[in-house]
Structures are given as C-alpha cells and as structure tokens.
Amino acid sequence: EAGVTQFPSHSVIEKGQTVTLRCDPISGHDNLYWYRRVMGKEIKFLLHFVKESKQDESGMPNNRFLAERTGGTYSTLKVQPAELEDSGVYFCASSPTGSTDTQYFGPGTRLTVL
C-alpha cells in the first residue's frame, strides 16, 4: 500500500510568487490534514478535510493560503502571494474514515521563499 505522497519535495520561489503544493493521501482515507513546520518551531495544524469538505481550517494563517480537495482525493495548498515567513516544511497527513487519531504523514514539501 502506497503511503502519503507530496509534490514537490522542495520548492524555492521569490516573494510575491505563487506556489501550489500537492498531497495524495493513502487510498481510501477520507481524512486529510495539512501541517506546517517553520524553522525551530513546532509542527502546526493548518486544516482538516473530511472527503472534499473542510472540517476545520482554524490553523490557516491568513487568506493568502487556499486549500482544496476536489473530489475528495488529492489536495492542493496554494500560497498566493508568498511571503518570507511562509518558508518551512509543509506536511500532509491522512487517516482512515472514522479514525482521526492515527495519522500517517507524508514526506513533506520544503518551501523556501526568497
């Protein structure tokens, strides 16, 4: 069984540009989460999808971040326009239907905004 995959693994962009991160959860997992870790800080929750619906987006930092999960399969996280403080590692995780405890993490996307 394939794990959670994320693309790209690294992205370097300039301030003001747009970047779109993609996450493919484990097949059949309805729950999908986005987290972010900035340098020296803890991993912070961004949002939680159940299928295509946003269950909790309380962690989204501001309206420059837009997450989508059309069709309830893969998800994208778009940052537009990117700012320096958006640099960090963005993790995606998924968990099976009815179980939000056991979350399987993807390898992360390292975003650097110059």
Place this chain on the structure above:
Amino acid sequence: QKEVEQNSGPLSVPEGAIASLNCTYSDRVSQSFFWYRQYSGKSPELIMSIYSNGDKEDGRFTAQLNKASQYVSLLIRDSQPSDSATYLCAVHSSGGYQKVTFGTGTKLQVIP
C-alpha cells in the same frame, strides 16, 4: 504557555540505557496522546498512542500518562543508535475539532 511542552534536548544516553522523554500539556480536556519519531529530513512516524492513565508497553517502548498532572512520557529501553531521532509529543483534544497539537520535539542521541 505552549500547549504542548517538551525539552528540546539533545538528550544523550549510552547504548543499552533507558531513555526517558517527557512532555506536559495545557489542555485538560485532551483525550489522546501520541509519540512520533522523526529522523532528520524525514516525516513524523507514529510509534505510540495512549488514551488512559497508566503505562502502555510496546516492545522496547513504554508510554506513561498522568492526566491529573497533565504529563505524558516515553521510555525507551535498551536504547540503540538507530533510536537517535527527534521525538515529538502530540495531543489530540476532544470536541468538534480533530486537530493534533505537537510539541517542538526532543532530540535523542544514543551514543554507541
């Protein structure tokens, strides 16, 4: 006050010793507690979960939970160099939201 607090370390133990990792949390209604292991440059991997007071053992790992003291710990017996990693404490609160709150992690170094 951080929601989940851990000593950042590094915690250095000799091979074969017991490594003790500690974590405190602030939200009294938290119901589920997790330990993740993260190797450098890799994704977090769930190694233990605990839901009720007391000890839970899985191989060389023992998780301990004390809800009254809002304290959770992870013991690693017979520590191996391959256990060297950052250990993240995470807490899942009950209620309508299902987010997991992480600590900053404790870096463990097992010295051969």
